[in-house]
Amino acid sequence: GDICEPDFIKHLFETEKIDIVLHFAAQTHVDLSFWHALEFTYVNVYGTNVLVAAAHEANVEKFVYVSTDEVYGGSTDEEFDESSPKRPTNPYASSKAAAECFVQSYWERYQFPVVITRSSNVYGPHQYPEKVIPKFISLLQQNRKCCIHGSGLQRRNFLYAADVVEAFLTVLKEGKPGEIYNIGTNCEMSIVQLAKELIHLIKKTSSESEMEHWMDYVKDRPTNDLRYPMNSEKMHNLGWRPKVPWKEGIKKTIEWYKENFHNWKNSEKALEPFPVTEPFAQLSGP
Numbered sequence: 588g589d590i591c592e593p594d595f596i597k598h599l600f601e602t603e604k605i606d607i608v609l610h611f612a613a614q615t616h617v618d619l620s621f622w623h624a625l626e627f628t629y630v631n632v633y634g635t636n637v638l639v640a641a642a643h644e645a646n647v648e649k650f651v652y653v654s655t656d657e658v659y660g661g662s663t664d665e666e667f668d669e670s671s672p673k674r675p676t677n678p679y680a681s682s683k684a685a686a687e688c689f690v691q692s693y694w695e696r697y698q699f700p701v702v703i704t705r706s707s708n709v710y711g712p713h714q715y716p717e718k719v720i721p722k723f724i725s726l727l728q729q730n731r732k733c734c735i736h737g738s739g740l741q742r743r744n745f746l747y748a749a750d751v752v753e754a755f756l757t758v759l760k761e762g763k764p765g766e767i768y769n770i771g772t773n774c775e776m777s778i779v780q781l782a783k784e785l786i787h788l789i790k791k792t793s794s795e796s797e798m799e800h801w802m803d804y805v806k807d808r809p810t811n812d813l814r815y816p817m818n819s820e821k822m823h824n825l826g827w828r829p830k831v832p833w834k835e836g837i838k839k840t841i842e843w844y845k846e847n848f849h850n851w852k853n854s855e856k857a858l859e860p861f862p863v864t865e866p867f868a869q870l871s872g873p
Contacts (some may be wrong), residue, residue: 620679661812700764711748712843721795734860737807739779747836771817806870
């Protein structure tokens with residue numbers, strides 16, 4: 588069903604014995620959000636509002652809203668903690684920040700037990716290949732170049748899927764109502780560095796000139812934050828820390844994509860440097 592259908596969501600809570608909600612459902616592709624800003628707002632803000640309202644009415648024990656480090660906006664040096672101001676710079680991040688406000692208001696107004704998480708970029712097997720790591724892996728496995736937006740000097744923190752699962756289980760068990768938790772990692776690298784690591788592992792080369800051969804620099808997206816450095820001490824105090832080293836996580840991920848790339852509908856389309864899409868139909872005024 589669709590979280591934007593209030594009747595369906597209401598029916599779900601009335602007929603199923605739901606005691607905890609983990610709300611992951613969202614439009615998440617940053618590049619696409621510039622084309623489909625209205626759709627992102629509709630799904631991420633309105634859909635969240637529908638879901639949290641129904642969960643509140645059903646008196647669920649805990650409502651966990653899964654947000655993103657991107658709500659902070661970019662930073663070159665300042666490390667974000669949970670009290671840092673939200674300064675989103677793209678439609679995706681803006682919609683997630685707005686949805687956070689709706690969720691938080693249910694705690695402020697009703698003491699409804701909501702918890703918000705903000706995590707670094709997640710990677711691992713099963714991820715749709717529009718995201719940077721599976722996209723680069725899939726391109727290289729097809730003998731195609733990694734498409735790098737702008738300078739490629741933008742840095743991202745990468746968190747293995749199994750680690751983020753452990754983080755959500757920790758939040759379900761130990762997270763305090765009304766609180767926000769950063770789920771971060773120290774595994775940070777630039778997009779160029781990421782491409783070189785994958786080229787080295789997949790194409791078995793350490794030659795700088797050969798690595799350059801497998802990189803294709805394309806036009807940058809309208810805004811591309813440099814870094815999202817986060818302080819995750821609050822999560823560490825709950826007993827969680829990432830455990831899977833980058834070398835182990837990326838090896839498992841590369842192996843999985845060798846066999847499973849074509850399991851998705853339109854997987855080839857996801858490998859384009861920018862979304863190949865028609866703009867979302869805008870709502871017209873009176």
